[in-house]
Amino acid sequence: MSRIDIHNLTKTWGTVTGVDQVSFTVPEKSLTVLLGPSGCGKSTILRLIAGLETVSSGTIRIGDKEITHEDPARRGVSMVFQSYALFPHLSVRENILFGLKVRRVSKARQQERLAEAARMVGLQDLLDRRPSQLSGGQRQRAALARSIVSRRQVCLMDEPLSNLDAKLRAEMRGEIHRLQKEVGLTMIYVTHDQVEAMTMADQVILLNSGRVEQAGPPHALYDRPDTSFAARFLGSPPMNLLMLSSRQAAAALDDFPSDAEMETMHLHQGMVGVRPEHVRIGDTGLPAQIVAADYLGSETIVRIRLDDQILFARTGNKVSSDPEARVHVSWPKAAVCLFDKTGRRLSGDFL
Amino acid sequence: MQLPRKNHVHAWLLLMPAAILLIAFTHYPTVTTVVKSLFSKGTAIRPSQFTGLDNYRMMIEDPVFWKVLGNNLWFALGTIPTSIALAIVMALFVNRALPGRSLVRMAYFTPTILPMIAVANIWLFFYTPDIGLIDQILTAVGISGRNWLGDPATVLPAIMVMTIWKEAGFFMIFYLAAMQNIPPELKEAARLEGAGRWTYFFRVMFPLLMPTTLFVFINAVLNSFKLVDHLFVLTKGGPDNASNLLLYYIFETAFSYFETHYAAALTVVLLVLLAAMALGQFFILDKRVHYR
Amino acid sequence: MLQKMQLMMMGLLLSVCLTAGTAAAKQTELTMYYPVAVGGPLTQVIDGMVDQFMAENPGITVNAIYAGNYNDARIKALAALKSGQPAQLSVLFSIDIYELIEQDAIVAFDDVVQTAEEKAWLNSFYPTLMENGKTAGKTWGIPFQRSTIVMYYNKDLFRKAGLDPEQPPADWDEMVAMGKKITTADRWGVMIPSTGYPYWMFGALAMQNGQVLMNGDGNTTYFDHPAVIEALQFWKDLGAKHGVMPSGTIEWGTLRQNFLEGKTAMMWHSTGNLTAVKDNADFDFGVAMLPASKRRGTPTGGGNFYIFKQTTPDERRAAMQLIKFMTSPENSARWSIKTGYMGVSPAAYDTAALKDYVAGFPYAAVARDQLSHATAELSTYQTGRIRKTLDDAIQATLTGAKTPEASLKEAQGVADRLLKPYR
Ligand SMILES: Nc1ncnc2c1ncn2[C@@H]1O[C@H](COP(=O)(O)OP(=O)(O)OP(=O)(O)O)[C@@H](O)[C@H]1O
């Protein structure tokens, strides 16, 4: 019974609004990632759920219980802080047992749970060390163990990996994901790293200025972004958003459009969105010019000028970076998203 | 690593000012004090002569010496824990977001920036029988006042209260700085784990404040032997030495009695005491302190 | 950094040139430390007098340095001498004489005076005031800011208690009887201060009971004389038995405030407070001689001029000139009016200024009239420690820790041990 329901959650400080009418649901034993640019309210939402900030309006429910104004200790949530928040004067063991001791869990129980948590995170041999004697990843695991040992079903994580290097981050990402599944935690995970979001999440909630921009499974956000904001936020490089005349838009398609499709393009005054991996460089399509090509090993990111717009293409082939090279670009019809003037995606996709 | 000769000269030249100051104003006087303590009082008429440990023998037989030493012990015991506790409480209070916080902080800190002599003059009028603030308040609530500074039973406690008032604000600043260095997430993490205010304070905050406490404690101990300015104004050590402290007695001996050699012997004892305490604190307490 | 050094060097050069310049003009420069032991803007008065002196004597420059209370002044003056800084003369506690002699710091005036006129000048002061300045047949100190203890009383409170405000107590019994009439829940009959200078007040009580505290050579004390013990018993009884005075010690520094706020009807205090009381009392007050037991009595007190030994003949002459100026009848009268300290010579009281003042404010003459009943202030060899020993004995008695007999016998034992080498 650890489903999380957030309804119209709002947090204001005087005239500042940090979280604005946010609603979403996290199903039991699933992992939801809160994603968004810096200052969009991710931490605030997490802290509201944990009870570290008071709610301005709206409700929070965990399971069947409304906990909007409940004492943080009695919400049944544990939290892993971005800075880990380990107690520097206590050993790893004492850090992990801190909550159990405070809650007067019996000694035998404490030892049992400690052993279990330490095994899960692989810290058995480091229990007597102080946090300052641990590496970043080990600290991270200690913080994780402290959260596991509480046996609380809901676990909140605020950018837990942001302090780690890329390799360790990839490792820890896997471990957290494994643990979440193994223990069956209901987890909300804050990050602005899209790779974390894409690989771990059952559900991604994309936030923008305190509002939900789009919520859904990672692939849905990637393939079918609801807004131009989402389109630009996800992917690296992000989706190309181009202002094209309907003639150009039609000419860029691999497969020639039907008349009806031409009609839509006439109505459309917004932007055409195409992911870089769908941009094909060849002899047909729109005439363009290569500006630069970054060779990344497994792939090459090609920067292309199309009249006065820039678009990116991602390709497995090596491309000559001759700046004067004249080429043509095209893309399949199914890969195109159309956005209206306000940045909303036109329903029914391309056609 | 071998430094070129030129660098050696450079290094010594750079060290020189500090070394000269230290030697001229610390080491040299200390040594002369020790030497002086082995000689008898000299005047133009009767020159001073080497008397060995006579001054120290005299000290053992000097009831006033034992009295002031005992007083100093009580003074230290009475002021140090209380002022530290008070400093923590005040720092906790002003560390929170409360309206007019900087004003309250200022108020707590004010006693510290006043010179001790000024403070003593203020308190002299607090303590004055009948017309003093304390007696006036007591009379207002129907308790008859007392002669705070004129009664051997109350004079030392009265001076302790003043000292605590003066010192606590100073120590508060250190605690406040230390508290603001504790990441707020620690408190939040503890709160989520179900720790109440007290648990958080005793299990997390206080241990993290230990380095500050050690620092403050050493300072407080040294101060309890060093601070005697107020005695000049308040009691001159009286009545009958009931509020006399070691350093004030040294001052009296040297400058009222002109027994500079006996005063030198007393100074040596004070130095030894202070050194022993400082070392003891570092070696014993340091082990229990967690430094980040 | 370099600039700073250059500036400093320039400053140094400049000051060297300046001193050289003044030396060339045959200027005599005097440095004088002086203490202030009672309240009031006394430093301004001294500065005014010094300025006038310099105007009249263009060849002499005087740096008058205020140096705190008597204790501080002595420390500063002696420290300055020891460190080689010049100080040619100072006003210091009259009772520091033995200490200063023992330190070989001062010269006797007999060795400085030259003319017959100057020798006569030595004898122009009140003999009682000279007692503390003379020992071993020579004169070492010239009286300047001198006082005795007088009794200030609040006439309004006397009236309120049904007493005749013009009849202050003449002896101890009267003082106790009147004190009892006056004492109520929030007011005391009398207060005698017992911090700061307890031995001084006690000198008065002992003398009134027929016994002074020490001999003229400064090498014998009489602390355990029965009359002295009885005097201390009486002091203690004022609080403990008669209940006309608070028990425990009474603070010297705040006593005047107590008196001004009507918390005590009578106080024993230095004449040096006279002007301050006169200016601040918002009630009708009187000043009387201290009451008698077997006789009247008070010690004198205050500061004398001393000339230091490390001086050139020129400087000694200049110092003499300054001292003569400061203690001249006119200046002594002016000083007395401004402060309440006594005129130091009969001639001072014969000046028009002081005569007029006394006519308008007769209490200004009480101290002078009391001089015929006065004796020297406690002053011996090893004076600091002996004074403190007596102070402790007094305070131990007043706070009830010891009996008068026990504490004074003990004090006498200490004094005997300390003074034996000087006999
Ligand atoms: N105590 C506060 N008072 C006023 N405004 C606040 C407060 N705390 C946060 N905010 C504001 O609320 C907004 C959301 O902050 P929040 O910390 O939730 O951002 P975030 O999404 O976690 O950003 P980041 O990725 O940088 O951690 C920000 O604009 C921030 O300035």
Ligand SMILES: [Mg+2]
């Ligand atoms: Mg954040």
